[in-house]
Amino acid sequence: MCRPISLGTGGAISLEHAILGFLERGPVSGYDLKTRCFDSDLAHCWTADQAQVYRTLDRMRARGLVTSRSAASKGGRGRPDRRLYTITDAGRAELAGWLSQAAAPPPLRDPFLLQLFFAAELPADRVLSLLREERAARQSRLDWLRRRAEAVTSPDREDSDGERAPAFRKMTVAAAVAAARTSIDWLDDCIEAVHAGIGEETG
Amino acid sequence: MCRPISLGTGGAISLEHAILGFLERGPVSGYDLKTRCFDSDLAHCWTADQAQVYRTLDRMRARGLVTSRSAASKGGRGRPDRRLYTITDAGRAELAGWLSQAAAPPPLRDPFLLQLFFAAELPADRVLSLLREERAARQSRLDWLRRRAEAVTSPDREDSDGERAPAFRKMTVAAAVAAARTSIDWLDDCIEAVHAGIGEETG
DNA sequence: CGTAGCATGTAAACAGTTACATGATTGT
């Protein structure tokens, strides 16, 4: 059996560490964290709500992991002030500690597998529809991931990170691409199997 | 009414539907749901806490999806009474509706990918350790999944479900096995790449 | 016999995380 992963706070602490990881390269506002970092760079690894980002930043400030200061708006003058968040030494220490120790495996929770698990209640043609819809969804996700892979590979991404950071980021996209491809292949196998009569009543 | 789009942490409504799916074949107690259904049959698709099962059953009873009655313990002698939960017509309707419509894709949230995304902060040998530890964890999960696959394939699983239910359950295990294998292959690629010097300083 | 431990079965309290909606502010 898979050992029960008992960790109280789940993987949710990851959100704080993701923020610390971005702040490590310089001060960022909450808005930019959400729109630039989470919605684009990190979208294939982790998603975060906007409200969640602000509340987490607040909590981190209270714990001394970051500091904040007001600054003029970026999109030109006149926009409301924003708060720029800066990582502290304590934040850097927290980030380093999290980075260097193995993370707990994520909980297994796949709604589509769950649905398929009980799919015997459905007629075979309905199961086929579900499988095809799921295949289309995963295909479009794969397309999106491939665009992200190109974006990561393009050379106009100077971040003063040297060669190392882009290499690791490419790896994470590669993982997502490989997983998506595998699941599409698996869906093709399922579609074929149901076609071959597995989903039919056996009398 | 039940919104068809993703809720909360990626379809937690799925838990109710999983319970309905098991209840569809006859009354079950909360304890058996947890120990027999979730901890073994469904462990590769979905996990559920024991307290969560009871809370959800209570909520479902309040909504009329299930009824409950007291019954003598299963060991026959002496064991305390348990509550047997039975699916209602409303529950069957809810299950059928959920089964027949496509599910929302789960949110992307992988703590290990997140860690690797920021791994440029670490020395290469530490990254290698992390990759190897993760590989070992996923390998043991793959071993566990293969044992589950054998258990599903063994012929002594008569459930009066005919041929269809076992076929679909095999598919779900196959998906988990394929995903685990893919991620292990990907980790091997990463380990090789870091070995080849990607993780070294380029200065 | 007593009692301590243990397994079964259920339940509630509490804290952490996420999602979605809404509001407030400021300047074009």
Added chain:
DNA sequence: ACAATCATGTAACTGTTTACATGCTACG
């Protein structure tokens, strides 16, 4: 009105801990 930016409010789900009730079993 609209967009950028920040903030709050609410609800849901998840997991952990603790508690309770019952009866079996083992040990002295």
